[in-house]
Amino acid sequence: MVAHSLRARVRAGMIDEIKTVARRHLATDGANLSLRAVARDMGMVSSAIYRYFPSRDDLLTALILEAYDALGDAVEAADAAVERRDLRGRWHAVCRAARAWALAHPAEYALIYGSPVPGYAAPDDTVAPAQRPPVVLVGILHDGLTTGRLTPPPDELPDPLREDLAEVAAGLYPGMSEALLARGMAGWTQLFGLISFELFGRITRTLPHRDEYFDHQTGLMANLIGLPGPS
Amino acid sequence: MVAHSLRARVRAGMIDEIKTVARRHLATDGANLSLRAVARDMGMVSSAIYRYFPSRDDLLTALILEAYDALGDAVEAADAAVERRDLRGRWHAVCRAARAWALAHPAEYALIYGSPVPGYAAPDDTVAPAQRPPVVLVGILHDGLTTGRLTPPPDELPDPLREDLAEVAAGLYPGMSEALLARGMAGWTQLFGLISFELFGRITRTLPHRDEYFDHQTGLMANLIGLPGPS
DNA sequence: TCAAAATAGAGAGCACTGCTCTTGACGAAG
DNA sequence: CTTCGTCAAGAGCAGTGCTCTCTATTTTGA
Structure with a gap:
């Protein structure tokens, strides 16, 4: 459990942050949410997002x-x-x-x-x-x-x-x-x-x-x- | 007037055909209408569409x-x-x-x-x-x-x-x-x-x-x- | 403790998009 | 017949979702 937790916790944090940033983009840019833009805002490369959400639709579903x-x-x-x-x-x-x-x-x-x-x-x-x-x-x-x-x-x-x-x-x-x-x-x-x-x-x-x-x-x-x- | 008409008529026909094809795409693919796909369906190159509709939004407005x-x-x-x-x-x-x-x-x-x-x-x-x-x-x-x-x-x-x-x-x-x-x-x-x-x-x-x-x-x-x- | 396994990010690349610019061809008007 | 406006084509730019490979790091199990 706690052994898991270091990585699991930072992972959960990442998921939360992605969703937060995505929500912000949603508010400003409307429904056409861009994974790349979210990644850019987080200082990540776009492909890294896919470690957390297998597709844009999955992020939207969340x-x-x-x-x-x-x-x-x-x-x-x-x-x-x-x-x-x-x-x-x-x-x-x-x-x-x-x-x-x-x-x-x-x-x-x-x-x-x-x-x-x-x-x-x-x-x-x-x-x-x-x-x-x-x-x-x-x-x-x-x-x-x-x-x-x-x-x-x-x-x-x-x-x-x-x-x-x-x-x-x-x-x-x-x-x-x-x-x-x-x-x-x-x-x-x-x-x-x-x-x-x-x-x-x-x-x-x-x-x-x-x-x-x-x-x-x-x-x-x-x-x-x-x-x-x-x- | 009639002198115009040869060109004007074919132009109006093109506009109509573009709208028709676009409507068909709308019905199948939903709201994310692709100008390039419409052009492809008409055997045109994408840039030619812009002779008739200055932007995708203008086509949508129509x-x-x-x-x-x-x-x-x-x-x-x-x-x-x-x-x-x-x-x-x-x-x-x-x-x-x-x-x-x-x-x-x-x-x-x-x-x-x-x-x-x-x-x-x-x-x-x-x-x-x-x-x-x-x-x-x-x-x-x-x-x-x-x-x-x-x-x-x-x-x-x-x-x-x-x-x-x-x-x-x-x-x-x-x-x-x-x-x-x-x-x-x-x-x-x-x-x-x-x-x-x-x-x-x-x-x-x-x-x-x-x-x-x-x-x-x-x-x-x-x-x-x-x-x-x-x- | 230390090696094997799982996970993370980075980067390149593919196919697609809207849109712009330039080039060459064609029809209409003087 | 020549000039001018219109048209299609192509290349190119910046952006997109997504996949793949490579490398570094963390977690796990013996």
Whole structure:
């Protein structure tokens, strides 16, 4: 163990440093990350990087995983900081946390939620961390159901869709109302769209008061879902 | 004029062929479009392409403009094909048309709605065509207002947001209810999110019945907006 | 303790990219 | 018929991901 550790530790340090430098490059130069540039910044020769990451895609995957985890952490922390019974407060807190993280890390957000890199296929490791934000959102609704603060909406669902949703629910929140789950996913979809529009510059010219716009839009979805509270 | 035309015509033909070949490459190889590969496909040498497009970004811009126009055409045609008074039918038709176009042209959709290319800044020419889909959607709501089929929602809006929305409305549909405009933009945002999630493979594993899911989700937004009709 | 094995970085090199510059050929206009 | 603008071609530059070989160093096992 400790015998390993001298080399293993410096290796772990190198991996960390590469990722840090790569993240910095990502922030300035966008998604077209250059291994050679990273190596240059570290005073290494480009081929040495390949001792730590077998390919550029592997480095990207590592960054993607970290981004998912960072966003998931932020979102879950925001949810946990609000009184459990305040469903609407939790909803807004989660939405705002996701937006704040995205605005603070635009390049990493683009990495995980932008158009997929052509040749790149996200490995299965990314599936679970990618689902953390929607799971938190739906968890709020689930809490609302179990505490009686929320009632299942009477939406009519075609059978195939109901079965699909039931299967999704079974893996996360067994017994969850399919119609409410669908409404929650609508909220999650809209949240992603909101953040993407803002980040990719499709809103800024026309709507300067972006905070107010964001809160109003997420509030609309809270209304659609039936979260109790103001408005 | 006609004297010009021999050369001018073959030149226009070349430009068209380059764009066509580039679009094909886009579809197969994704967003990292290679000028050299396009030239190779046309039996040209790479430098010859620069007679027609001064840089790779200019070629991309041309493709982006065409993509915006194609989507705009599809969406407006879908709206026009439905009885004007059938607001909900028009809403669904527009949403389905946008999705169908995106599924048929995933690479071009990614080009215009994916994460922005790092060094690339969309020129102002793209602003107007990019707004055609949301303008069509909001137009449905505007028609609903003027024909009395839709009533302005009583949402409370903070003053700064109301002013921003009023300014947007003034440019498109003067006198439009700001609250209804906001709800319409929620629908547009969610539509974009729906298509992106489906296209970028964030939904397929869990929800095999995607048509039903899509219709249900867009129906939820139609409900939120208050469009009259089934459910 | 000392040799064998694993690991590290350096450098050269391949095939590719966007882009620039120069050269020579061709068609259009005076 | 000559001049001028346009075009394709080729060489070349700087950059990319990635592979291979060589050498130095550290770790490991007998």
